[in-house]
Amino acid sequence: MTELPAPTEAAGFWEARYRDSDRVWSGRPNALLVDEVTGLTPGTALDLGCGEGADAVWLASQGWRVTGVDISPTALERAARHAADAQVDDRTAWERHELGRTFPEGTFDLVNAQYLQSPVHLDQQTVLRRAAAAVAEHGTLLIVMHAGWPSWQTRPPFEAVFPTLDSVPAALALPEDGWAVRTARTVRRTSVSPDGEEGFREDHVWRIRRR
Structure with missing residues (x-):
């Protein structure tokens, strides 16, 4: 695993988040990843902010060779165990990076960036x-972002700026002759509060293909 520079607030925050809980996420792949990637020809994939490895393991089960990246050593250890349990450890590799400061080398047929939104500092635009x-030639960049707080969240826990459907492609400034936007959509899904109040949350999805 790649060694980070000196620890930062973000590194400490995310390591504590994982270390203080037996499991943070469900273990299931993000549904929007499954929707957008199903049908693509498997190749090499990079999963940014892989957490406990659910997306990376699913991709590997579909025939992709996946590099999963996270800031938390605990998350990466769990991801590696998940891959071994799913018998896809021969198609997965794990690297520790603090995105915005360090980044994996190489190019990939799929770069998966799901919910790179953080309560602590993250240079999202640079990442x-x-x-x-x-993204390699003819490869795919998949980005999913929350479009706002859940409908039941009357008191946001921290200040956050949410992207619009137009703002992420504009910030990337990808040349039209080199890239094609295949998906740009907003998806509403059910969201339930910790107290059981039912509501919804909206996500933005961009799937962009390199020509």
Whole structure:
């Protein structure tokens, strides 16, 4: 695993988040990843902010060779165990990076950037531009972002700026002769509060193909 520079607030925050809980995420792949990637020809994939590895393991089960990246050593250990349990450890590799400061080398047929939104500092624009640069010819960049707080969230826990459907492609400034937007959509899904209040949350999805 790649060694990070000196620890930062973000590194400490995310390691504590994983270390203080037996499991943070469901273990199932993000549904929007499954929707957008199903049907693509498997190749090499980079999963940014892989957490406990659900997306990376699913991709590997579909025939992709996946590099999963996260800031938390605990998350990466769990991801590796998940891959071994799913018998796809021969198609997965794990690297520790603090995105915005370090980034994996090479290019990939798929770069998956799901919910790179953080309550602690993350240079999101730099990360997404480096993600685009890591897409191989005829490869795919998949970005999913929350479009706002859940409908039941009357008191947001921290200040956040949410993207519009137009703002992410504009910030990436990808040349039209080199890239084609295949998907740009907003998806509403059911969201339930910790107290059981039912509501919804909206996500933006961009699937962009390099020519």
